[in-house]
Amino acid sequence: MSLNKKNISFYKLERLAELSLKNAIRLHFDSILLYKNKSYPSAFQLSVLALEELGKAKELEVYYFHSKDTGPMEPKEEEKYLGLYFSHQWKQKAFLARELFDFSPAYVKLIEEKKLESKKQKATYVGLKLNKGKVDFSSRIQTPFSFSSKDAKQQISLINDALLDMCNVNMQEDGIFWIEAMNDIIDNNLYRRLKHNWKFKSQLKSRRWYEVWKKNFLDR
Numbered sequence: 001m002s003l004n005k006k007n008i009s010f011y012k013l014e015r016l017a018e019l020s021l022k023n024a025i026r027l028h029f030d031s032i033l034l035y036k037n038k039s040y041p042s043a044f045q046l047s048v049l050a051l052e053e054l055g056k057a058k059e060l061e062v063y064y065f066h067s068k069d070t071g072p073m074e075p076k077e078e079e080k081y082l083g084l085y086f087s088h089q090w091k092q093k094a095f096l097a098r099e100l101f102d103f104s105p106a107y108v109k110l111i112e113e114k115k116l117e118s119k120k121q122k123a124t125y126v127g128l129k130l131n132k133g134k135v136d137f138s139s140r141i142q143t144p145f146s147f148s149s150k151d152a153k154q155q156i157s158l159i160n161d162a163l164l165d166m167c168n169v170n171m172q173e174d175g176i177f178w179i180e181a182m183n184d185i186i187d188n189n190l191y192r193r194l195k196h197n198w199k200f201k202s203q204l205k206s207r208r209w210y211e212v213w214k215k216n217f218l219d220r
Helices: 010-036 040-070 075-086 088-102 105-112 115-122 149-173 180-185 188-197 208-218
Strands: none
Touching: 010 040, 010 149, 010 180, 010 188, 040 075, 040 088, 040 115, 040 149, 075 088, 088 105, 088 115, 088 208, 105 115, 105 208, 149 188
């Protein structure tokens, strides 16, 4: 299949997806190091960035597959679509993607209401609150210094859970992604590293959450 010269190449899509996954894993292990050194706000921030890179990697792989199967979008549509990869919230939603009902509804709501992004900002910057888009001069100064170790621990655990799930599916089904280079990354070596470096579970990602979604939302 030939591409319009104005379209992104299949090779570049493949590389972007592969390198985004690699970068997500790098950020994840860096967040663990920061947590172990009690730098909880920075650990949380990096863990959310890892989540966003995972979301981006997933979406790039999906777009790569559809482009190979049915052809790419028109160049202008493709440019607009790829521009979404600069949106933090869009990448956070992309992390949930096809596994939406495997996640805690409360965590999904956190992303959908932009509260995860707000927490990431609070873990990063000193500042004042915004009220209806304007700086609230009467608000208390917000700083990352009192950031909860519990929040960082849960966020890192979620990424660890997600990566372990990817490794498990990849090893059991001989591939999870349409891009083989991505499958090569989530191998048995990564699985062992994840198990060795982080012992906690988030309780935010599990097939049991589907029953909660089904009971509270899907059966209405």
